[in-house]
Amino acid sequence: MTALSPDLAPAALTRTDDGASRRTANPWLRFVLRRLVSLVLVLLGLVTVTFALVRLVPGDPAAILAGLNQTHSTVAIIRHNLGLDRPALSQYFSYIWGVLHGRLGRSFYTSQAVSSLLVQRGIPSAQLAGTALILVMLISIPGGMIAAALTRDGRRRHFEAVFSAVTSVFGAIPEFLMATLLAFVFAVALHLLPVAGNGGVQSLVLPVLAISLRPIAVLLRLVRVEALNVLSQDYIRTARSKRLGWRAIYLRHVLPNALTPVLTIGGVLFSSLIAGAVVVENVFARNGLGTALVSAVLGRDYPVVQGIVLVLGVTVVIVNAIVDFLLALTDPRSLTGQA
């Protein structure tokens, strides 16, 4: 549409220039503000949902917790300890207040402060998810670019067929099956790596592989398709007409344009990485948030469930906000909504 608009006469230009500079000064500020507002809203929603957890439980949670040999007084004590005897609104605000100050209650069973449990269990989980994230990025983005460069314009059809087959198989295997399979191959059949535990780097290898192979395969495919897509664009021909080296063509011209959809899917993959970590920790018996969450749900340790759901949720929300920010960086059009 803009291609059809008449060329601007110099007289008209001074006006548009002012308008343009006002627009260029504001989009970032407006974008960041908008993102911050929606971030706060989503976080508030998350806190509300975790707050609602105990209150959604059918029946009286205090009675459930008191177990078989309960008396009225034990139920009342538990209810008081949970704060369930106060008005709902006051419970809600004191819960939010507590969350803001890092007070998340105590485990029903071990009486450990939930915040200290989160730190203690969070470190191995963060190690697992962080290593996997780095591995996914390091392999899939350069790998997909290389695959695109090798198969551009229909070159190397055999390589393309193998690449597609391998990545679609690995992209379809869910994390807990991958974990089982890896455990079988490396630990049971080959006796190479330990199956379970938290000890050292070796015990990290299989869990990291189990949660990262699927995202790697999915992203490899995606990066290749997107890079091929970009490579067939007219502006790449323009870039080649400038006789740029391959580094400039692939890193400056192709990568930023291919990255936009990759980042979008990357955000989704990260949340599946978190879910995968929860499951895989249980397969390999790692002491992380995932194992803590499952045992807390089974034991109805509500404060612990609340805390872990909150932490995992906040992680996902923040990662998504970062992805949005990166998207705006790589694609300036998304700022003004022209994408």
Add this chain to the structure above:
Amino acid sequence: MRRAFFRSPTAVIGLLLLLLVIVIAIIGPIIMGTKAAQLNPSAFDETPSFQHLLGTDSLGRDIFARLVAATRTTITVSVAAAAIGAVIGIPLGLCAVVLPRYPRIILLRFIDSLIAFPGLLIAIFVAAVLGPSATSAGLGVGIALSFSFARVSSTLALSIAGRDYMAAARILGIGWTRRIFRHVLPNAGETLVIATTVSISSSIVAISSLSFLGLGIQPPSYDWGSMLTLGVASFYTNPAGALGPAAAIAISALAFGLVGEALARAMNPLLWGELRPVMLASPIGFRSRFRRRSTAAHRQPGSQHLADRDAVLEVSDLVVEFPRPTGPVAVVDRVSFAVRRGERIGIVGESGSGKTMTALAISQLVPYPGTVRGQLELCGQEVAYIPHGELPAFLGRSIGIAFQDPASSLNPALRIQTQLTESAHANQHADRKQAQSIALQRLAEVRLPAPADQMRKHPHELSGGMRQRVMLAISLMNQPAVLLADEPTTALDVTVQAQIMELLAEINSLHGTAIILISHNLALVSQNCDRVLVMYAGRIVEDISVEKLVEGPRHPYTRGLLASLPDLRQPTDEELVQIEGSAPDLADLPPGCPFSPRCPLAIAQCQEEPPLVELSGGGRVACWVTMAATTAS
């Protein structure tokens, strides 16, 4: 559609697997139920044997029998979860159509932020509220799936609502219930069925992983996920106990996934089709090299080496071929011409005549798998003899190229500044400051207003005419001797077109830059060039100066082109002359002159190929009829 579905082998495999899973789900508990429940304390944790195909578990129960018997539970709960997801999600998504603007935006944002959450976490949350059970697992997975259902159906419904007949229905005052049930649902139905099929696949995986964690189906009931837990516990003694359920989960998830994907592919091949780069539409890659041709035998009869001291560009016997199943097809065929310093040459022809490919061959940008042969002399240097490492910079400094559509030819992610300066960095070894000042100078030359401000902008912030000016500035960065302009104004409107043409004339007179203007528009070329090359079927059929062109061209094809131009002096009741027939298929050219089938003057001799001969009055033409006329006179 049905045929498209069955033609794909993965669809057939998926369907067979799906049938197998469903049959086992129905009869499994009947045939294996009793065996699965049999305890055998004397034979626990046994490895696979004939009696126990997958061995026995810690209580001595046959794992294979339990696997078969568990199919029904697994599939039922998974399908139920997908159904819950559809029942919650689809109406939620359809709301987007009937809601007013702001509530709709809020709803869509809400769905988007929920989709970002890991589904498993949502399901675990539900299990925490209701206590672990098959019901809570089904409900949790259902709720988690409902958000993707809501997303799919809202996107779909909004696109349907945007169609003309929906706008008409709204204006006619048709109520929202009828709009949804009459118009949206029937159109969205197929896609939603596919979404449901695919979601059963994810549901199987999700339910199994919940059960695997102990949060799903509770003993004494069991499903594949809970069997996997037991199997992993006795992994070292009997790996088959874990691998069996794992395979069952993978295979049935795969079956639903394959069928869903194949359905989608059969219904909307465009959406799911693999991206095959259209080769000719995407000229990229610079593999092709000019090679000196060893034998004169391939030369076009009558072509001669055009020794011209003043030439900045000399092309001889240029051939561009693309492999096709039937053999190589020449899209540019033995093209020879020379361009003098400061000359303005137009290349004219229909689409597919080889004019753009000629330009790409000259600039060494012919896309893979095209090959280029012939000789190319640029600024007095034979290109084939330039060392490989020096070639890019040499080409970058001698040739500038302005491409057709400035909207797509500039990189949307980079600032104007980068797109200009990188060329100077690469070809002139300019440092940052130098490159920047060259860029500013070029932008001023192409009359871009306020160049310093525009440098910081991205292409989408400029108008079409301004972008084409930027494109020209890019092509002029290294002060090339030759500027190739490939349909530089086709994408622009008429006023801007005139401005750009003016600019080309200015550049030409300012720096003595030779200009090769490629266009399908003979009028435009005749107004802005000194000489015109007319191309047909990859060959030059006429080479004529503009003065001679106005007097009257020699080749029947050029005459046809000229006659088909609208002319204000022409009486309006006279019809425009058209060239009969259509452009030839390059893979199947007629013998002799390629234009002869459409030529009103064709004679018997046209079955032989006419050479491109130099005429005594200047210019060249490839036509037997013309040659007969000139020798006769």
